[in-house]
Amino acid sequence: MGIKYKPEELTKLPRSVEFREGKVYLIDQLLLPREFKVIALEKVEDVARAIKTLQVRGAPAIGATAAYGLALLAEKSNAKTKEKFFDEFYKAFEILKNTRPTAVNLFWALNRVKRLLEEHKENNLDTIKKLIIEEAHKIADEDVEANLRMGHYGAEILPEGNVLTHCNAGSLATVHLGTVGAALRVMHREGKLKLLWVDETRPVLQGARLSAWEYHYDGIPLKLISDNMAGFVMQQGKVDAIIVGADRIVANGDFANKIGTYSLAVLAKEHKIPFFTIAPISTVDMNLKSGKEIPIEERPKEEVLTCGGCKIAPDVDVYNPAFDVTPHKYLTAIITDRGVVYPPFERNLKKIFE
Numbered sequence: 331m332g333i334k335y336k337p338e339e340l341t342k343l344p345r346s347v348e349f350r351e352g353k354v355y356l357i358d359q360l361l362l363p364r365e366f367k368v369i370a371l372e373k374v375e376d377v378a379r380a381i382k383t384l385q386v387r388g389a390p391a392i393g394a395t396a397a398y399g400l401a402l403l404a405e406k407s408n409a410k411t412k413e414k415f416f417d418e419f420y421k422a423f424e425i426l427k428n429t430r431p432t433a434v435n436l437f438w439a440l441n442r443v444k445r446l447l448e449e450h451k452e453n454n455l456d457t458i459k460k461l462i463i464e465e466a467h468k469i470a471d472e473d474v475e476a477n478l479r480m481g482h483y484g485a486e487i488l489p490e491g492n493v494l495t496h497c498n499a500g501s502l503a504t505v506h507l508g509t510v511g512a513a514l515r516v517m518h519r520e521g522k523l524k525l526l527w528v529d530e531t532r533p534v535l536q537g538a539r540l541s542a543w544e545y546h547y548d549g550i551p552l553k554l555i556s557d558n559m560a561g562f563v564m565q566q567g568k569v570d571a572i573i574v575g576a577d578r579i580v581a582n583g584d585f586a587n588k589i590g591t592y593s594l595a596v597l598a599k600e601h602k603i604p605f606f607t608i609a610p611i612s613t614v615d616m617n618l619k620s621g622k623e624i625p626i627e628e629r630p631k632e633e634v635l636t637c638g639g640c641k642i643a644p645d646v647d648v649y650n651p652a653f654d655v656t657p658h659k660y661l662t663a664i665i666t667d668r669g670v671v672y673p674p675f676e677r678n679l680k681k682i683f684e
């Protein structure tokens with residue numbers, strides 16, 4: 331498969347996450363769609379807070395941001411000895427690690443930088459700092475390349491017509507382009523995408539606030555629906571394929587994604603609609619055998635009790651899991667940057683790591 335398009339031919343959006351002159355720059359996703367604002371962060375604690383509060387979210391974007399958090403430390407640290415710097419590094423590593431538990435990209439990116447540090451511990455401190463910054467940039471650049479590749483794979487295998495997506499796995503959820511976002515953009519570019527159905531994605535509305543905003547910004551024809559409309563739209567024959575991102579795909583093909591994904595998968599099966607997830611291999615966790623082992627983040631009750639800052643329910647008890655797990659039996663295929671993986675997933679996922 332050849333790469334036909336460059337990122338700038340597919341989106342007008344800038345990168346969501348950048349690092350330059352000792353600052354981590356992020357598009358503040360809590361302000362969208364009301365305001366487009368890039369914020370500059372200068373402390374590891376601020377980077378961690380941005381991840382926790384969803385100023386930056388989406389599995390690959392979280393991974394790259396955390397790596398840039400470590401780059402920030404490397405650039406700003408005044409440590410005069412390696413011992414002192416290593417101490418600061420491990421503290422920053424823990425702060426960033428303890429932000430969100432489900433998306434494995436966070437741990438993948440942090441561990442990649444930590445491994446590099448440990449492999450080069452005999453080098454001088456300036457070299458170590460430089461290597462950390464370079465590695466964080468590599469993580470971000472590789473994410474864009476992976477999205478471009480899987481976007482082309484996705485566009486090739488998705489049927490022409492109307493596609494439904496959930497949450498935001500677009501450019502905002504990655505460094506650039508998106509996972510789902512790349513596939514949709516290539517499809518759109520090739521005239522294969524008739525209409526995009528966007529689920530609003532309660533409780534925090536990543537679909538309405540972010541997906542609707544970014545796909546509309548790039549001129550992709552879309553209709554926004556509330557989550558409880560998806561089944562009816564499928565029953566009416568208005569959906570030809572469903573594609574969602576993933577926060578963690580495990581060895582047997584089960585995967586965690588934004589809450590509501592599982593319901594869509596079950597509905598897709600009933601209506602014989604092909605159902606895909608698309609993610610880079612940094613989202614694949616071969617250490618876990620089944621989806622039952624994936625840690626699921628529970629978020630504050632205010633996310634359910636309010637909507638857009640308005641109280642919509644009395645102060646009752648709330649259950650707010652941020653993700654659900656979709657068993658692999660519902661998946662038509664997993665699209666990765668190393669190619670498309672079909673069932674049996676347990677066997678075929680292993681092959682992409684060989």
Ligand SMILES: CSC[C@@H](O)[C@@H](O)C(=O)COP(=O)(O)O
Pocket residue numbers: 387388389390433496497498499500503504508509510536574575576577587588589652
């Ligand atoms: C390419 S992003 C894939 C997933 O991370 C995305 O679908 C998702 O579930 C994001 O959840 P969020 O809680 O907004 O970080």
